[in-house]
Amino acid sequence: MTMTTRDAGATARPAAQAHADDAALLRRLYRTMATVRRLDLDAVAMQRQGIIPGYAPMRGQEAAQVGSAAALDLRRDFAFPTYRELGVAVAMGVDPVAYLASHQGAWHGGLWDAAAARLAPINAVVGGAVTHAVGWALGAKLDRTGGVAIAYFGDGASSQGDIHEAMNTAAVSRLPVVFFCQNNGWAISVPASEQVAGGSVAARGAGYGMPGVRVDGNDVIAVYDATRRALDRARKGGGPSIVEAMTYRMGPHSTSDDPGRYRTLDEEQSWLARDPLALCEQQLRRTGTVGDGFFAEVAETAGALADRVRDDVAALGGRPPEEMFDFVFSDPPAALLGQRRAWEESRHG
Amino acid sequence: MAELTTMQRALNRALDDALAADERTLVFGEDVGTLGGVFRVTDGLKAKYGGDRVFDTTLAEAGIMGMAVGLAMAGWRPVPEIQFDGFSYPAIDQIVNQVARMHYRSRGAFDMPITLRLPSFGGIRAPEHHGESLEALFAQVPGLKVVAPSTPAEAYALLRQSIEDPDPVIFLEPKSRYWHKDTVSDEELEERLPVGTSRVVRPGRHVTLVAWGAMVARCLQAAELGAEDGVEIEVIDLRWLKPIDADGLAASVARTRRAVVVHEAPLTAGLGAEVSALITERCFAELKAPVQRVTGWDVPYPSPVLEDEYLPSIDRILDAVQTTLEYRRG
Numbered sequence: 001m002t003m004t005t006r007d008a009g010a011t012a013r014p015a016a017q018a019h020a021d022d023a024a025l026l027r028r029l030y031r032t033m034a035t036v037r038r039l040d041l042d043a044v045a046m047q048r049q050g051i052i053p054g055y056a057p058m059r060g061q062e063a064a065q066v067g068s069a070a071a072l073d074l075r076r077d078f079a080f081p082t083y084r085e086l087g088v089a090v091a092m093g094v095d096p097v098a099y100l101a102s103h104q105g106a107w108h109g110g111l112w113d114a115a116a117a118r119l120a121p122i123n124a125v126v127g128g129a130v131t132h133a134v135g136w137a138l139g140a141k142l143d144r145t146g147g148v149a150i151a152y153f154g155d156g157a158s159s160q161g162d163i164h165e166a167m168n169t170a171a172v173s174r175l176p177v178v179f180f181c182q183n184n185g186w187a188i189s190v191p192a193s194e195q196v197a198g199g200s201v202a203a204r205g206a207g208y209g210m211p212g213v214r215v216d217g218n219d220v221i222a223v224y225d226a227t228r229r230a231l232d233r234a235r236k237g238g239g240p241s242i243v244e245a246m247t248y249r250m251g252p253h254s255t256s257d258d259p260g261r262y263r264t265l266d267e268e269q270s271w272l273a274r275d276p277l278a279l280c281e282q283q284l285r286r287t288g289t290v291g292d293g294f295f296a297e298v299a300e301t302a303g304a305l306a307d308r309v310r311d312d313v314a315a316l317g318g319r320p321p322e323e324m325f326d327f328v329f330s331d332p333p334a335a336l337l338g339q340r341r342a343w344e345e346s347r348h349g
Numbered sequence: 350m351a352e353l354t355t356m357q358r359a360l361n362r363a364l365d366d367a368l369a370a371d372e373r374t375l376v377f378g379e380d381v382g383t384l385g386g387v388f389r390v391t392d393g394l395k396a397k398y399g400g401d402r403v404f405d406t407t408l409a410e411a412g413i414m415g416m417a418v419g420l421a422m423a424g425w426r427p428v429p430e431i432q433f434d435g436f437s438y439p440a441i442d443q444i445v446n447q448v449a450r451m452h453y454r455s456r457g458a459f460d461m462p463i464t465l466r467l468p469s470f471g472g473i474r475a476p477e478h479h480g481e482s483l484e485a486l487f488a489q490v491p492g493l494k495v496v497a498p499s500t501p502a503e504a505y506a507l508l509r510q511s512i513e514d515p516d517p518v519i520f521l522e523p524k525s526r527y528w529h530k531d532t533v534s535d536e537e538l539e540e541r542l543p544v545g546t547s548r549v550v551r552p553g554r555h556v557t558l559v560a561w562g563a564m565v566a567r568c569l570q571a572a573e574l575g576a577e578d579g580v581e582i583e584v585i586d587l588r589w590l591k592p593i594d595a596d597g598l599a600a601s602v603a604r605t606r607r608a609v610v611v612h613e614a615p616l617t618a619g620l621g622a623e624v625s626a627l628i629t630e631r632c633f634a635e636l637k638a639p640v641q642r643v644t645g646w647d648v649p650y651p652s653p654v655l656e657d658e659y660l661p662s663i664d665r666i667l668d669a670v671q672t673t674l675e676y677r678r679g
Binding site for chain 1: 375401406407409411412414415416417418419420421422423424425427442443446447451452453454455456457458459460461462491492494514515516544545591592593595
């Protein structure tokens, strides 16, 4: 395992060009992170206001999610999210309304076209989608597309047997997978110290014969660089690797959770000083390419989007109820079609 | 021209033909590659189609089924094997929460044309966890189709049908029938047995026996003996356990007016209860006796020396037949 913060290897470009490229990337990442922050805060507010029944906030994990997803090649890669991946979805271009439709209650997996977006539906089984990434990666390898699967999971999920099965299989067959662990310190109320033996998910890579890197998950450039290296390696046939982004879930596990029962205000305050959005703003200001006007414009644009998202989520309403039957099978048996007819008759008396 | 073959060879031929017919079809599982499977059902397929399309997996059942989900999402047609019935339990989360739901969850973005081949049921004097009957468990899961063949010809046709189906199919192979020889005609190799169809294996007019897998042959033996006493027993091979051919059941029982369902799984909440309910719903007026169930007991599948005490015997089947014949309304 190696600990990286910044990409020390990216020195081949002329310094001025590298500086300009980095600044452009930072502006793009900052814009997405700020947008996600605003949408996440609004989603919590919408829950409090009764517009959506529940939500899993990701505030504090914007750098880990946006930095990793921004490194994907959306023409050929594919991402497998958990249920706390608003930042990934937004960074991949998924309509936030389609994502929040899951929390609004319209459809468990969300309403986006998962095949077109290259982002699998929301998966509420902790670690449940990680073996899917392995299968998808095998398919990509057989098709020689150069595509890489990225599997998102957390420190809590790292305890699941599926994660071991996935990592072992991917490593045995050198499959193009990036195992992206957001170690946010807490699995609901259980700290990572009581969850992760040895203290590091990345270190487990050694046992599987694959690289594992631990990065500052609140440093978006560090996350972006580490993910890009892992993707490049997989794309070139180098096999899977682990990226463990050390971050912090600044909010509750869900809108039903009360972190005051298991962690201290001091701890939360100490992580507030490492707010990934504030860190990104500092990095961006240091490039000297943007001033206050940029940040004001980003905030205004994000606010307008959030207003639109709020209106559209509130207007989502219900789905056509026959969808309850229509998506169970591709080729539904007559017995199920019979139940669909019985349901229709029961509605019309 | 009819060829004498075993179910094991018929399944092998079905996989061979499926691999030849569609290059997106993949066969994988524990020991299915170089070894050809512990029952040799995949014998020779890796050599013929290469290690990319027929391959050994790690010894990880949840991983196998999760891999199948991902492969299906990438546009492949996975035909995984879990080596024995009892070892599908470690994969239940993937089968129930993922395989059965990804089409639903994704609103049809991803078809799940996965056929899980699962050597199943008892009768081979095996160690613990090698004789389980899981049809009721899988039949209860929305999004799955469940099937069990009883003859070599059926095994071929049903496996081809299952692999071609766009939805997940749990394919329960009765291992005690793997080595039983029967004829398969060229016409039967062209057959498909559509989802939800059953077959009257032996016609009769006094009582209907409903069975699947290895119990079909046992019911046929019981019918032979019944005939010697003048009892004409109709035997239905249910084949598809979800969806069940309720119309076929009703058509038979409406004529015979008596029914006995036979399965290896334990009694309570077994598929016999579903079969009984379907018959009762459709044939209540015609029935001359309550539907009887002859099943395994509500005990863990026992050790080899007790196997015959557990499995439905011909005597128990005939006793149940007798019960329906002698039943008088109070």
